[in-house]
Amino acid sequence: MRMKLLNPSLFFFFMFFPCSRSCNSNDKTTLLKIKKSLNNPQILNSWDAKTDCCTNWTGVVCTHRRITGLTIAAGDVVGQIAEEIGDLTDLVILDWSSLSRLRGTIPRSITKLKNLVYLRFRITELSGPVPEYISELRNVTFLNLSFNRFNGSIPGSISQMQRLETIQLSHNKLTGSIPESFGSFVGKIPKLYLGNNHLSGEIPKSLSKTNFNTVILSGNNFSGNASMFFGHNKTTVTLDLSRNNFHFDLSKVKLAKSLVSLDISHNRVFGELPLELTNLRLDHFNISFNSLCGSIPQGGLIQNFEVYEFSNNLCVCGAPLKRC
Numbered sequence: 001m002r003m004k005l006l007n008p009s010l011f012f013f014f015m016f017f018p019c020s021r022s023c024n025s026n027d028k029t030t031l032l033k034i035k036k037s038l039n040n041p042q043i044l045n046s047w048d049a050k051t052d053c054c055t056n057w058t059g060v061v062c063t064h065r066r067i068t069g070l071t072i073a074a075g076d077v078v079g080q081i082a083e084e085i086g087d088l089t090d091l092v093i094l095d096w097s098s099l100s101r102l103r104g105t106i107p108r109s110i111t112k113l114k115n116l117v118y119l120r121f122r123i124t125e126l127s128g129p130v131p132e133y134i135s136e137l138r139n140v141t142f143l144n145l146s147f148n149r150f151n152g153s154i155p156g157s158i159s160q161m162q163r164l165e166t167i168q169l170s171h172n173k174l175t176g177s178i179p180e181s182f183g184s185f186v187g188k189i190p191k192l193y194l195g196n197n198h199l200s201g202e203i204p205k206s207l208s209k210t211n212f213n214t215v216i217l218s219g220n221n222f223s224g225n226a227s228m229f230f231g232h233n234k235t236t237v238t239l240d241l242s243r244n245n246f247h248f249d250l251s252k253v254k255l256a257k258s259l260v261s262l263d264i265s266h267n268r269v270f271g272e273l274p275l276e277l278t279n280l281r282l283d284h285f286n287i288s289f290n291s292l293c294g295s296i297p298q299g300g301l302i303q304n305f306e307v308y309e310f311s312n313n314l315c316v317c318g319a320p321l322k323r324c
Contacts, residue, residue, distance in 0.1 A: 023054035027067045030087045031060065037082035038102075043075030066090035068115075073097045080104030081126075086112035097122040104128075111136040117163075120144040127151065130169065135160050144168040146193065154179055154194070162187035170195040170216065177201035177222075183210050195219050195240065203228060211235055218242040218263065227253045234258070242266050242286065250292060255280060265289050265309075273316070277302050285309060292316050295324045 028049075035047045046058045054062035061069030067088050078101045085094075086109025094116060096102065102124040110116075111133050119140050129152035130145060141163050150172040156179035158167060167190050174197040182192075183206025191214035199217075202224035211234050217226075222244040229239055230253035238261040246264070251271035261284040270291040277285075278300035285305050289312045296302060296310065296318040303319050310316050317324035 022052050022065060023060075023062055023067065024065050027088060027090075028053045030084045031057070031067070031070075033084045034082045037079050037084075038072075039078040041076045041078065043072065043077065061093070063090070069093040069095075071095040072099065075099065077102050081107055081110075081121075083107045083109045086110055089113065089115070091116055093118040095120045096124065099124045102126060106131055106134065108133055110134075113137065114139065116140055118142045121148065123147040125149055129153070130155055130174070132157050134158065137161065139163055141165045142168075145172070147171040149173060151175065154199075156181040158182075159185045164188075164190045166191045166193070168193040170197070172197050174199055178204060178207065180204045180206050183207045185210070189213070192216065214238040216240045217244065220244055222246060224248075230254055231256060237261070239263070250274065250287075251294075260284070262286075270314075273297055287316075288312050296321065 031047060031053055032049060035044050038044070044058060046056055053060055054065065059071040060067060068090050070088065070091060071093070077099045080103055085107065089112055091113050092115055094113065095118065097120060103126065105126065105128040106121065116137050117139055119137065119142065122144050127149040130150050132155045135155060135157035138161060140161060143164060143166065146168045151174060153176035154169065154174055159179065159181040164187060170193045177199060183204060189210055189212055192212055193216045195216045196219035198221065200221040203222065203226055208228035213235065214237060215229055218240045223246065225248045226241050226246040227248045229236065232254040234256035235258045236256045237258050239259065240263045242263045243266040246267040246269060248269060249271040250269050251274060253274065255274055255276045257279065259280050260282060262282060263284065263286045265286040266289040268291055272294035273292065273296055275297045278297045280300065282301055286309045288309055292313040293315040296316060298319065305320065307320055310321055
């Protein structure tokens with residue numbers, strides 16, 4: 001049988017315009033270096049130099065032949081984040097989580113990822129300070145470095161990340177207080193998750209005019225006045241100040257009508273419960289282990305909460321507790 005020759009025009013098309021699904025050769029080389037730096041884990045067995053990295057490589061997403069997403073989760077990874085990570089310059093999503101033997105720090109080369117929008121290193125053994133240069137990732141909207149071993153202070157430069165919508169730094173070993181600059185974010189005001197660290201000191205007064213949607217400060221050593229997180233003009237939905245050493249008069253605060261979750265338990269908050277509590281549609285509420293006194297306002301959803309969520313105060317009374 002006579003074999004048909006490839007049409008010359010098609011020959012040149014495939015020579016100069018390779019299949020759109022095949023990955024960029026430089027990106028492929030970079031991924032193989034990253035695999036080696038992670039001790040060639042089984043979870044990345046599909047990263048085979050003989051195959052196309054945009055087709056069946058675990059955790060790899062491509063757009064127009066360039067790698068735009070890299071997800072590695074719950075695998076037998078051993079090693080550090082390779083400097084070569086910065087060579088994947090088209091990355092939009094970088095998501096590594098549940099890697100209990102991923103150690104070291106975040107390399108400076110990560111600042112080359114100018115297209116990055118989603119950055120998550122979660123549940124790893126990464127340590128050292130959260131690097132100041134993380135703020136050079138100006139397009140990141142979601143920053144999650146939770147459940148690691150980061151220490152030192154929170155970089156104030158994070159407030160310069162103009163597209164940031166979420167800061168998740170909880171469950172680390174961070175020290176110091178909240179940066180003064182968090183009272184003046186250059187872009188929209190992000191959701192703030194700083195719980196379960198070793199943070200301390202008073203909340204900067206600069207935060208009093210900042211209208212956070214979500215503030216989680218639980219499980220730290222903060223002290224002083226936290227009433228600046230309250231206010232009629234705020235649109236806060238979730239406020240968790242629990243397990244600190246805050247000391248302020250709850251009867252003098254004005255509650256945002258938007259509040260859905262409020263937890264001030266295990267502090268030194270005093271005064272009476274505001275009548276405004278009856279106007280809120282709360283699905284979580286805990287004021288236990290404080291120095292509060294007086295009757296619980298009747299009406300709304302307050303009486304739906306459990307006794308323990310009001311317990312261990314000076315003299316709080318009324319349903320769902322005993323009569324006053």
